[in-house]
Amino acid sequence: MSIIKTENLSKVYNPDTVPVHALNNVNISFEEGEFTAVRGPSGSGKTTLLNMIGGLDKPTEGSVTIDGVDISKLKDSKRIDFRLHNIGFVFQHYNLIPVFTARENVSFIMLLQKRGKKEIRERADALLDKVGLSKKKDSRPVQMSGGEQQRVAVARALASEPKFILADEPTANLDTESAMNLLDIMNRMNKEQNVTFIFSTHDQRVIDRARRVITMVDGAIHKDEEQHVAEQA
Amino acid sequence: MATFIKLAWRNLWRNKRRTIITITAIMFAVLAAVFMQSINRGSYEVMIDRMVSFNTGYIQVQDYRFDDESSLDNSFYYDEELRDKILNADWRIDKIVPRIETFMLAANDVSTRGAVVLGIDPDKEHEFNEIRNILSDGRFFEAGEQSVVLGQGMANRLQLSVGDTLALMGQGRFGMSASGLFEITGIVDHPIRDFNNQVVYLPLDTAQELLSAYDHVTSVLITLQNERHTNPVAASLKSALDGGELVVYTWPELMPEILELMEMDLAVPRLLTVVLYIVIGFGFFGTVLTMTMERLKEFGVLLSIGLKRLGLASVLFLETLLFSLMGVLFGLGFAWSILKLIDPINLSGEAAQAVIDLGFDPVIPMSFAPDQFYTQGFYVFIIAMIVFLFPLIKISRLNILEAARS
Numbered sequence: 001m002s003i004i005k006t007e008n009l010s011k012v013y014n015p016d017t018v019p020v021h022a023l024n025n026v027n028i029s030f031e032e033g034e035f036t037a038v039r040g041p042s043g044s045g046k047t048t049l050l051n052m053i054g055g056l057d058k059p060t061e062g063s064v065t066i067d068g069v070d071i072s073k074l075k076d077s078k079r080i081d082f083r084l085h086n087i088g089f090v091f092q093h094y095n096l097i098p099v100f101t102a103r104e105n106v107s108f109i110m111l112l113q114k115r116g117k118k119e120i121r122e123r124a125d126a127l128l129d130k131v132g133l134s135k136k137k138d139s140r141p142v143q144m145s146g147g148e149q150q151r152v153a154v155a156r157a158l159a160s161e162p163k164f165i166l167a168d169e170p171t172a173n174l175d176t177e178s179a180m181n182l183l184d185i186m187n188r189m190n191k192e193q194n195v196t197f198i199f200s201t202h203d204q205r206v207i208d209r210a211r212r213v214i215t216m217v218d219g220a221i222h223k224d225e226e227q228h229v230a231e232q233a
Numbered sequence: 234m235a236t237f238i239k240l241a242w243r244n245l246w247r248n249k250r251r252t253i254i255t256i257t258a259i260m261f262a263v264l265a266a267v268f269m270q271s272i273n274r275g276s277y278e279v280m281i282d283r284m285v286s287f288n289t290g291y292i293q294v295q296d297y298r299f300d301d302e303s304s305l306d307n308s309f310y311y312d313e314e315l316r317d318k319i320l321n322a323d324w325r326i327d328k329i330v331p332r333i334e335t336f337m338l339a340a341n342d343v344s345t346r347g348a349v350v351l352g353i354d355p356d357k358e359h360e361f362n363e364i365r366n367i368l369s370d371g372r373f374f375e376a377g378e379q380s381v382v383l384g385q386g387m388a389n390r391l392q393l394s395v396g397d398t399l400a401l402m403g404q405g406r407f408g409m410s411a412s413g414l415f416e417i418t419g420i421v422d423h424p425i426r427d428f429n430n431q432v433v434y435l436p437l438d439t440a441q442e443l444l445s446a447y448d449h450v451t452s453v454l455i456t457l458q459n460e461r462h463t464n465p466v467a468a469s470l471k472s473a474l475d476g477g478e479l480v481v482y483t484w485p486e487l488m489p490e491i492l493e494l495m496e497m498d499l500a501v502p503r504l505l506t507v508v509l510y511i512v513i514g515f516g517f518f519g520t521v522l523t524m525t526m527e528r529l530k531e532f533g534v535l536l537s538i539g540l541k542r543l544g545l546a547s548v549l550f551l552e553t554l555l556f557s558l559m560g561v562l563f564g565l566g567f568a569w570s571i572l573k574l575i576d577p578i579n580l581s582g583e584a585a586q587a588v589i590d591l592g593f594d595p596v597i598p599m600s601f602a603p604d605q606f607y608t609q610g611f612y613v614f615i616i617a618m619i620v621f622l623f624p625l626i627k628i629s630r631l632n633i634l635e636a637a638r639s
Contacts, residue, residue, distance in 0.1 A: 056537055056633050077541055084539025091637075095534040099243035111236050112539050160539070 002029035003163050003196065004053055009062035011048050011219075022048040024219040025062070030164070033194040035187065037201050037210035045219035046200040047168055053198070054087050054166045055079045067163060084112055088157030088165035092172045094149040096141040102128055102152045103137040109160045127155040131185050147178025154185060164196035171203045183209050237544065241551035244524070252556070255520045259560025260567065262513040263609045267568035269502035274600035275577070277495040281488070283424045286362040289487040290330065290454030291463050292470065294319060297480045299451060305335050305406040308449040309479060319453060322473035325462040330354065330361045330454040333440050337403030337411070339383075339433055341391045348387060348433045350401065352440025352450075361456055364421065364434075371395035371419030376436050382419040386430030393417055401433065405445035413443050506612075514616045518623065521553060525624040532628065533636025542628050549624040557617035561610045569606070572599040 011023040023045045030036060030053075038046045051057040052064050055071045063070045071082055083089075096105045106124040115123075128137050131151040141149050150170060157165045167186075171179035187209060189195045199206050207213055208229070215223035245252050285291060298307040311331050319329055332353055339348035355373050359365050365373050374380040381399055383391075393399060397417050405411035415435065423429035441447050457466055463483050470481045485492055535545055576599035580588055585595035 051634060054537070056637075077543075080536060080539060080541050083537065089537055091534065095531070095637075097240070097531070097535070099240065099247060104239075108236065109538055112544070156538070 001032060003032050003067055004030040004198075005065045006049075006052070007063050007065070009049075009052060009064060010060050011045075011052065011057065012060045015060065021219050023052065023059070026219070026221060028214070028221055028224070030196065030198060032163075032196055033190065034164075034212055035190045035197050035210055036212040036214060037199045037207045038214045038216060039201055039207055040216035040222070044216040046216050048219070049216065050166050050168055050198065050200045054089060055083050084109070084160060086163045088160060088162035090150070090153045090157050090165060090167035090170045092169040094141070094146070094153045094173075096149055096152055096156070098141050101138045101140055102133055102144070102148075102155075105141075105152055106155045106159050109156055113160060123159060124155075127158055128152070130189070131155045132181075145178065147174050147181060150174060150178070150182055151185060154182065154189075158189065158195065164198060167197060167199045167201075169201055169203070170199060171201070171206055176205070179203070179205055234547075237548050238551055241548050241555055244528075244548070244552055245555055248524075251520060251523070255517060255556060256560045256563065258513050258516050259557060259613060260564040262509050263561055263564025263613060264568045264571070265509055266502075266506040266609050266612075267565065267605055268571070269505060270499065270605045271568070271572050271600045272597060273499050273502050274495070274602060274605065275598040277491070277498070278600050278602065279594075279598050281484075281491060281495075284488055284491065285484050287364075287423065287425055287428065289482075289484050290361070291457050291460060291484050292455040292467050293482045293484075293487060294453040294455065294470065294474065294479050295451065295482065297478050300480075300482070303334070303451070305333075305404075305444055305446055305449075305451065308333060308406065308446050308451045310448055311450040311453065312448060315453075318473060319455065319470065323462075323466045323469035325458050325466050326455055327458050328357065328360055328456045330357045330456070331437060331450040332452050332454065333437060333444065333446060333449065334451045335403065335444060337401045337433075339387065339391065340400045340402065341393055341397070344391060346387065346390055347431065348401070349428065349431045350403070350433050350435060350440065352435045352437040352444075354437045361454065367421045367423060368419050369422040371417070374418050374434075374436050377438055378418070378436055379413070379415055379439060380418040380436070381415040382421055382434040383417055384423045384429040384432040385420055386423075386426070387432065388417070388420045390430065395420060399433070401443065403444075405443065406449065407445070409445040411444050415439075510612055510616060514620065517556070517616060518620045520556070521620050522623060524552070525549070525627055529627075529631070529636045529639045532631055533633045533639070536631065536633045537637060542631070546625055546628050549628065550621055553617045553621045553624075554614075557613045561613045565606050565609065569601075572601065575599065576601075 006026050006028050009023055009026040010021070013020040013022055026049060038049060040046045048057070052059055055064070055074070059072050063072050065071070066086060069082065071079060074082055097108065100108060103124050106127055107120045110120040110123060125137065128134060131154055133148060133151055133155070136144055136148055141152070144152070171182060174182060183206060186197055190197055199210065201207060210227065211229055212224070212226050214221060296307045296309045316329060320326055332351055334352070335350050337348050337350045338345050340346070355375065359373070369385055371382070373382055383393065383399065388394060391399070395417055399415050399417055400412070401415065402412040421434070423432060435443070441449060455466070455470070457463060467481050467483045474481060532545055536542065578597040580595040580597065588595045
């Protein structure tokens, strides 16, 4: 069953001056439990597509439906609330709250969801254990490496128990070891807990691990293919 | 909310130096503002306190004609019934002090001076203003005695001392001739210069007999359990005395000139305070502006992950509030400590003599009136609110994607 569906999705930037067609009539859907990479050259529209799916931007035309809700029609505060409960984000530059520890960063999103204190603490600790940061729970971002910060970002994205996680170039700033480590963690989450991951990426390491690869060119879906991925040791 | 406070607090200290400089600037502004006001108000407060204690009382009941024409003809009948009526008008009334006041000529055997003659009940008067404590010589008369107590200035001018005889001459009620000889039983060093030079105290009943104003008084002074109750008690009294010929005045109504003078004198420090706060306000704004602009990307991310704009605005509001709160608390703390340390400033030399010549004590007392402390806090809060408008507008218009890309 598809949890995300776009219909005739188009986005034009600067429509009154120099129009830039970032997305052209994109029709695509994503199933629960997918591990999908969206690739394409710079300016192909992959980040715009993720922004539309994530409710961070509004389409010029068409719609984005998530679990039956057309998020392009939601008002700003409703959309923020929708994101809080349904969508997880992992950013290229980690974007953790610099004054919070790893545990506080993971807990923050659950506090926004108004969960109980005990549940928040237990779940934050469990998620940090799962991403291999049990010894860094009380460290602030500045005290962690890029790979560790990105793992905290994954734990934060998972904390709200979203329907899917959007990761925009998650490995772009990581060395090979950290990138592979991060991919292992996300792969494991996907397989063990059926968490849906959608990546925008240039990184071949990510593309090689994805079971579905969508290629975008000039704001349109150029290719959409399933691929067999060998089991990791 | 606890998380927002924690976030705001930690954000403040992301740039310690900037935060310390801003808080210090607010602190010095508050310190300077309180200091300027305290010095200016201190002298006036002492003056007003003396005037209230020895002259007007917090509230005064008079005949409605007495304010326009301070004549004994406008005195009023004062008996137990009226006393009880006043006392029962409001539970916050502490004591009532009847007085009869007129102007007479005071003379020794060779010279004559104008005198403010005050007929008082010595015991009630002492309960009101501890008048016996300002006796510099002799003793205070008892009720019914044919005696007077003079102000030191008056005694000096007439070259009289305790045991001498003073002649009083003047006009009693309804034009009756009033004159008599009185033994001086005491001299008071009155804290109000004009009184010190002019006052002659008599027992109330003796004065009433002298002035042919039997059972009459010109005013009833009312003391309260707390000065803050002045207006509500005055309102109760007005209601209780409504329909008669008696009117009720509060102390600011009785000495508007002093209050106007004080307001005029305070205008300069107030203007300086405004200028100071404008300067500090721009500095504060600069800090908040920088803190906002350098974190736009972070704001975009926070909005992306699910923090609502209101929540983000709350964090920034708390940051602004914490800034101002710390500046105000440190400023008030320092101001209070310094004022306590230097209060009062004792003048010496020519400066002291100049002040004495003006009829004041050669000291500059500090004012510790609570309102001058909390109003500074209020002003800084207003500045903080104005400064906060910038991040508030910025957040409300923030484009998440543009912010996240910045």
